Amino acid sequence: MFISKKTFITIGLLAVVAGTSMMSFKSEAPAEEKKFKNLKVLPKNITEDQMHDVMEEWEHALGVRCSFCHVRDTATKKMDWANDAKPEKEMARNMYKMTAMLNKKYFHAKKNELGMMAEEGVNCNSCHRGNAHPEVVPASKKKE
Known part of the structure; x- marks a missing residue:
């Protein structure tokens, strides 16, 4: 059976149009948001x-990478975000709660639609300034 050039091109264009329209239907459907596991202080x-x-x-406030708080699953070679094996992760949670309390109590910060502080007086960078373990300098030893 012989197919003319015009018929072949027409069928090809129809296939492209049909394929494109099917893809656009998929993208119009609402994408399901990723559900995070083990959230204890974040909404x-x-x-x-x-x-x-x-x-x-x-990450920027502490000058660290993800692996500072999170562990890598050796089997899958991927980060195990929900794992609480590192004590730094719990410390980050405690520090987040502390700054939220300070902002609410002393700076009268309000929460946004997610339940996070919308206005901040203090945050991680207030003390850390790019250092994972900021140095505590007694007032008597500070340079003037």
Whole structure:
């Protein structure tokens, strides 16, 4: 059977149009947000973008990488975000609660729609300034 060039091109274009329209139907469906596991201080309804922003802020404030608080699963070679094996992760949670309390009590900060402090007086960077373990200098030894 012989197919003319015009018929072949028409069928090809129809296939492209049909394929494209099927893809657009899939992308219009609401994408299900990633559900994070083991959230203890961050809101349960936090989005992936918001989580990334929070983690990036903490990463820069402490001058660390993800592995400072999180462990890698040796079997899968991927980060195990929910794992609480590192004590630094619990310390980060405690520090987050402390800054939230300070901001609420002393700076009258309000919570946003996620339940996180919308206005901050203090944050991780207030003390850490890029150091994972900021040095505590007694007032008597400070340079003037």
